[in-house]
Amino acid sequence: MAPIELMGMQERADPAAVMKHTWSQFLRNNGGPCAFALRVTDVNAEVERLKSAGVRVGATEKSGRTRPDRVVLSWEMAEVGQGPRGSFFPFLIRDFTPRESRVYPSGRPTTTRFRGIGLVVIGVHDLEGSIVQYRKAFRLPPPQRQRDATFGADLAWFEGTPVILAAGLTPDSWLTRRVAQYGDSPCAFVLTTTGGMAGQKPSNWFGHPVFWSSNAKLGWLLGAQVIS
Numbered sequence: 001m002a003p004i005e006l007m008g009m010q011e012r013a014d015p016a017a018v019m020k021h022t023w024s025q026f027l028r029n030n031g032g033p034c035a036f037a038l039r040v041t042d043v044n045a046e047v048e049r050l051k052s053a054g055v056r057v058g059a060t061e062k063s064g065r066t067r068p069d070r071v072v073l074s075w076e077m078a079e080v081g082q083g084p085r086g087s088f089f090p091f092l093i094r095d096f097t098p099r100e101s102r103v104y105p106s107g108r109p110t111t112t113r114f115r116g117i118g119l120v121v122i123g124v125h126d127l128e129g130s131i132v133q134y135r136k137a138f139r140l141p142p143p144q145r146q147r148d149a150t151f152g153a154d155l156a157w158f159e160g161t162p163v164i165l166a167a168g169l170t171p172d173s174w175l176t177r178r179v180a181q182y183g184d185s186p187c188a189f190v191l192t193t194t195g196g197m198a199g200q201k202p203s204n205w206f207g208h209p210v211f212w213s214s215n216a217k218l219g220w221l222l223g224a225q226v227i228s
Helices: 015-020 024-028 043-052 099-103 127-138 174-182
Strands: 037-039 061-066 072-078 091-095 114-123 144-148 153-157 163-168 185-193 203-205 208-212 221-226
Touching: 015 024, 024 174, 043 072, 043 091, 072 099, 114 174, 114 221, 127 153, 127 163, 144 203, 163 174, 174 185
Parallel strands: 037 091, 114 163, 185 221
Antiparallel strands: 061 072, 072 091, 114 185, 144 153, 153 163, 203 208, 208 221
């Protein structure tokens, strides 16, 4: 299971630097989910594999930062596909320093009820074309398909992966408007949980209940999927 990393602008941030940031539009507009990453053991090997599949991949970049307690963190990453980093395709990342130092900078979670992110829902403008691109990049079989009128989307799930592609059903739906504003990018995260949410009727996604804890007025959704 994957964690959520919260991103934000520093106080008195340089406006020019903010505008140049790959997630500038999300940060400036409080856009919610903006990217996701794929953890790999060898970034260079995955870059070459994707290139051989005909997928655009950026150069491997080493990066890092120093935490307020002076613990140094370092990693490397590479962008995959077009658009902002990690929007349609996940960007690749490999930690050089212990991952726990970066993922839990202030200690461990205080609850065991939520296990992490189980599903990343990518809002797309062209569902069929997006399916082709994902299958090409990651050698995936045809996805399972479903329409969820409540969520307002046609869905495609690649079984065995955390990725669901979603295309809005109508031109004026919240999802269609979000994709028009931000492009193909995450529109919802679904956490895994050991229990449902009281008083809420779940959606049924591919045979599994999903409880939504927020509504589309935010411009994005956060859900929870019950696991045994």
